[in-house]
Amino acid sequence: MLYCFLDTNIFIQCQEIRDIDWKAELGASEICLVIAPVVFEELDVFKDNHKNRRKRDRARRSIELVESILDSPHRLVRDGVFLDIAPDLYRMEFGAYNLSPEYNDDRLVASAIGWSHQHSDDDLILVSHDSGPRMKARQRELQVKKLSEKYRLPDQLDPRDKEIRELKSKLAQIENAQPKLQLGFRDSMGKLVNFLHASNDFSQALISDAELNAIIETKQGELQYVRQEQSIESDRLSSLAVFASLSKFVTNSQIDEYYRQLEVYLEGYRDYLLDESLASIFPHRSIEVHLVLQNAGSTPAQNVEVRLDVQGCSEILLQVPEVPPYEPSPPAKPEPRLPFDFGPYDRSILPYLGYGIHNNDIDLGPPWEEWTRETDSSGTAWFEYKIAKLPHHRNCDIEEIYLMFYKDNDFPETVTIDYEVTADNMVDMLAGSLTVIVNKDTP
Numbered sequence: 196m197l198y199c200f201l202d203t204n205i206f207i208q209c210q211e212i213r214d215i216d217w218k219a220e221l222g223a224s225e226i227c228l229v230i231a232p233v234v235f236e237e238l239d240v241f242k243d244n245h246k247n248r249r250k251r252d253r254a255r256r257s258i259e260l261v262e263s264i265l266d267s268p269h270r271l272v273r274d275g276v277f278l279d280i281a282p283d284l285y286r287m288e289f290g291a292y293n294l295s296p297e298y299n300d301d302r303l304v305a306s307a308i309g310w311s312h313q314h315s316d317d318d319l320i321l322v323s324h325d326s327g328p329r330m331k332a333r334q335r336e337l338q339v340k341k342l343s344e345k346y347r348l349p350d351q352l353d354p355r356d357k358e359i360r361e362l363k364s365k366l367a368q369i370e371n372a373q374p375k376l377q378l379g380f381r382d383s384m385g386k387l388v389n390f391l392h393a394s395n396d397f398s399q400a401l402i403s404d405a406e407l408n409a410i411i412e413t414k415q416g417e418l419q420y421v422r423q424e425q426s427i428e429s430d431r432l433s434s435l436a437v438f439a440s441l442s443k444f445v446t447n448s449q450i451d452e453y454y455r456q457l458e459v460y461l462e463g464y465r466d467y468l469l470d471e472s473l474a475s476i477f478p479h480r481s482i483e484v485h486l487v488l489q490n491a492g493s494t495p496a497q498n499v500e501v502r503l504d505v506q507g508c509s510e511i512l513l514q515v516p517e518v519p520p521y522e523p524s525p526p527a528k529p530e531p532r533l534p535f536d537f538g539p540y541d542r543s544i545l546p547y548l549g550y551g552i553h554n555n556d557i558d559l560g561p562p563w564e565e566w567t568r569e570t571d572s573s574g575t576a577w578f579e580y581k582i583a584k585l586p587h588h589r590n591c592d593i594e595e596i597y598l599m600f601y602k603d604n605d606f607p608e609t610v611t612i613d614y615e616v617t618a619d620n621m622v623d624m625l626a627g628s629l630t631v632i633v634n635k636d637t638p
Contacts, residue, residue, distance in 0.1 A: 375492030
């Protein structure tokens with residue numbers, strides 16, 4: 196018996212499993228297709244949340260087909276091909292094989308390894324169209340395979356979107372030609388490639404919450420104001436008191452206002468520390484990704500839209516962070532005044548904004564939000580770029596992005612960039628995946 200573990204992309208990108216000649220593909224007379232728990236989880240996410248309607252429908256139909264086969268008496272997919280479900284994750288395999296349960300590719304490989312231990316007398320192979328899981332499985336001495344292209348479904352838009360694209364294409368036809376677009380990384384020879392090998396030492400770490408809190412607590416202690424006995428309860432003094440006393444006082448309202456400004460200052464100081472830490476670790480924890488869109492066709496591409504889905508890193512930065520030019524200035528402590536200097540509305544009218552007030556310049560706070568693109572609940576970040584016109588036989592540089600790795604992960608690690616490219620005068624959508632292979636250098 197040959198056990199065949201299927202990756203999620205086989206269900207999304209290929210024909211239905213009952214329409215594939217598994218015996219011819221795998222060269223075996225008796226085959227059992229095995230589905231790992233992580234594949235079911237990913238199909239569930241696809242059917243409910245994916246932005247592409249076609250992929251949502253594929254996931255939904257795949258789940259229905261799998262459940263109908265599992266409910267049948269012999270779980271028969273086609274002659275000599277059966278279906279089975281792997282048990283819950285083989286958690287013991289993660290540490291032993293340098294895998295992490297945080298990554299779905301690692302969970303799939305761990306399930307395959309655990310299954311092979313339970314069926315040591317049988318052969319096992321992992322089938323996937325993604326390079327990441329195939330590479331990890333191959334490194335751990337598992338057989339891997341990619342299905343023949345004849346079983347792969349063409350990338351298509353939803354029927355309604357395709358109809359709109361076709362109408363726009365007819366209006367924009369130039370000599371019955373279409374642009375031929377390709378997205379990729381530029382290698383050292385200037386050619387476009389689908390794999391980018393990158394490295395960094397990952398030696399420094401972002402300042403932790405505990406370290407931040409300790410610094411803020413120390414700073415707050417340094418700036419505490421001790422109320423003196425000569426503090427007075429009210430700014431309003433009677434005429435008799437004004438003339439009777441020439442002593443200087445600090446009012447309670449002065450002190451309260453000082454603490455309000457101190458609270459805002461400490462928030463700005465925390466942001467400053469985070470910015471400073473991010474700027475310092477950036478060279479040690481980031482990988483620069485530079486994408487190029489090429490039009491190898493004979494006609495310009497009109498109104499091009501590029502959508503990227505980045506998966507596999509801690510965070511995405513849109514620009515290189517710089518060390519903040521100055522620390523925020525703490526508020527001045529209250530100064531004692533003569534009684535007749537107090538007014539009923541005596542308080543500072545300029546709040547401490549973000550990093551604070553420096554001389555006469557107001558700093559509105561850290562540029563953290565300008566640097567980053569937060570990931571969504573599935574751990575991905577979407578980017579969209581629009582190009583009005585890309586001439587034929589020309590390239591267009593896409594804005595650089597920087598992949599940040601805050602956690603100490605096992606390396607080599609892979610980051611997947613799924614892309615979709617459309618143009619008004621291009622009927623079918625260009626879709627695919629790029630892979631960044633990240634290696635850890637010794638500092």
